[in-house]
Amino acid sequence: MYFYNTLTRKVEYFSPQKVVRIYTCGPTVYNHAHIGNFRTYVFEDLLHRYLETRNHQVLRVMNLTDVDDKTIQGALRAGISLSDYTAPYKKSFFNDMKALRLRSATHYPAATDPENIAAMIAIIDHLLSRGHAYQAEDHSIYFRISSFKSYGSLARVNFEAQRSSARIRSDEYTKEEIADFALWKAWNQADGAVYWESPWGKGRPGWHLECSAMAMRLLGDQIDIHCGGIDNIFPHHEAEIAQCECVSGKKFVRLWMHAAHLMVEGTKMAKSAGNFYTVGDLLEQGWSGREIRYALLSVHYRTPLNFTMEGLEAARQSLHRLDEWIRRLHDITRDHSSSPGCLETLGPISLNDFFSALDHDLNISAALAVLFEVIRHSHRLLNEDALSIAEVVALLAWWRKVNSILALEPDLLDEEIPEEIKKLALLREKARASKNWNQSDLLRQAIEKQGWSVQDTKSEQKIIRKIAPSSRSNDHEVNIEKFNRTHS
Template identity: 55%
Template sequence: DVDDKTIRGAREAKVSLNNFTEPFKRGFFEDLETLRIKRADEYPGATEPRYLTRMIEMISELIKRDLAYQADDKSVYFRINKFPGYGKLAHLNLEELRPTGRVRSDEYEKENIGDFALWKAWDEADGDVGWDSPWGRGRPGWHIECSAMATTLLGDQIDIHCGGVDNIFPHHEAEIAQSEGVTGKKFVRYWLHCAHLLVDNQKMSKSLGNFYTLRDVTAKGYSGREVRYALLRVHYRAQLNFTFEGMEESRQALTRIDEWLQRLRQTSASGAPGKRVGPVPTNDFQSTLDDDLNISGALGILFESIRETNRAMDANELDTYGAKAWLQWWEEVNQVLALEATQTMALPPEIETLAEARGIARLANDWQKSDELRRELNARGWEVRDTKDGQKITRRAGIKP
């Protein structure tokens, strides 16, 4: 996102835009590893040449269809009154549309107050950030960046598009208008919008002193999987209230899972007679998640299963085969939840070689090579965490040796 904040930050730091944003990108990928989030196949950058080319192509097509125009200030805007479906996602009354937030920042010299910028003409505040285009030197608007990258990688139509509730308007509304304005096809079939994160029942902000990064939380002694559990246990459309009391509850919940797995493995290895307890709720867990990602219901099934099997083991009623069936079910569940504690083990020689090469790359500040080797390790089932004591390599949850 080439926006005013990053441009201003780069100018104040007297570095290029890419050098200014690089530490944030690197931190983002490190946080993914800490939270055990699977990497996407692509992480497009809006300023990559092929995406800039696509943006210019899309804007040209919108102008050709009279859905966009170049104003006197040389910026290019989308005509919302020419696109009949504008406002359908956010259920807007266009007559009541008023300039606020991002809309105001795109104001300039527009035909209509609701028109949004597709291409912003260069000015002195942009410094050396700008690209040549048929409309003069400038930079893309933040909406067209996403449409260009999405349609380049995923095609004209997308099955699922995610984002925060604050992205519904104007960002996602603009994405729909400009994408469908170019292709004539429905842009997205399903929208998934997550609610805001609260901290101690308040909006997280530095001014309130309740602003935490992931590193702040792990520095207090909490693990990445404890944070992961705290974040995933609430439905995505419900506001999540982060508290350190909640982090303690997450720790206790994971301890219950760990102790349950230890008992199941002991029972599985013991050859103990008894009776199977089940059947395991494979279909129930899956169908519950199929219901709009009902994670609360799915976790309810997990902990009810833990209670049921613990009672059976207390009464010596769970046999070896029953324990193995439950462990197999857990393997399937953990492929989704990724909550099992990673086990410390000797690194295979080829993994150790990759890890050493990555360590050398980091010492040389070769971040591109470091990220390539991290992806290679991740693809082989190993999780990499960078700490003050160096990198830590562990087998990723849900991956068998």
């Protein structure tokens, strides 16, 4: 498999061990995560699922940043404790994850977990003793970037060259150098009751340190893949490298992968622009989590994604086409029990192409193209009666494997038709038999009012659940406890 490595700015061959260790930067729970955040999480989900179908075991950590300036301010404004303030946003995050069918990470450590705070303090202690950190006049502890020569290599920023010009403003800070970043922020009155005791006085961890500590504690000194949004390259990931490598003396990450940004209707998503969406907003508008997932998934992760209502509509129609295909295959195999034949090609299409497309830096567009070619070609063959039951069964088996990566299986296929609808349909059948078209049309309206639709085919009436995403918001419920366990 090949992946683009941000560190080298090249697509590289990547040969993972049986177990792949991945660290993914999670949300800061000061608010509901927005679809820009979820664009990155959907990409990480794709990576996770892809690796699993390639027979790797994925050990993935996603952190929850539940202490920082914004969460503290929010808690203070609301007059509640920090944990009371962040709890509903944590819950909201997991609900949204469920709605978008995101695979769970192995661990969801929170920055404020005692074991993580302890790990951070240990790292600072280590860095201080090695001269990589210092305590400034404001009592905060800073990382000394001049002590780590390769600082800037991920973002390709040359700090040696910038140093002289940066000095002009450095008197505004108590830091030795303007680019030095905080490891431990000394407590001040604005922090209220939020602080932890440390050998250097009351305070709280710096954001960059959280990730280093949690990554090393749960995944070890060296991890295989580290993901995040492109805006985390600098300074966040640069700082993580500095912290981890100064502690362990080893290369921290083998492969850095970053998702490009999401824009809305062609411009940057911002609350002030009125184009700021959360998953919850979109669900309320009647879009399903599955549709949102498709819209976020179908654009290659390194391409800036322009999120639009038109795009969501296209996602809805594409999924509908997929649903019809699956429905047709199911209808054919329903009454037959046939062992799945092995199907390698369908006409000119090699079924394995779906997976090999993803081998090349998760080329989802090429993979989806294979899927839709298979859909079109199998319809063509079925129209000509040129597919055996065994082949259809094999196609469904192929789809299941494809779906283990895409997670786009329709969820309404096997919904029972209610007795009442069946009765109405029976009446309509009679009306049609006696050519009572008026009565027939009235009955159709009645059926449609209840969320079902009737289609006349050669032999019979077909009763199908109408697409009504707004009534499906029950896939938005999730048991937080299950996810919130950060294990030991």
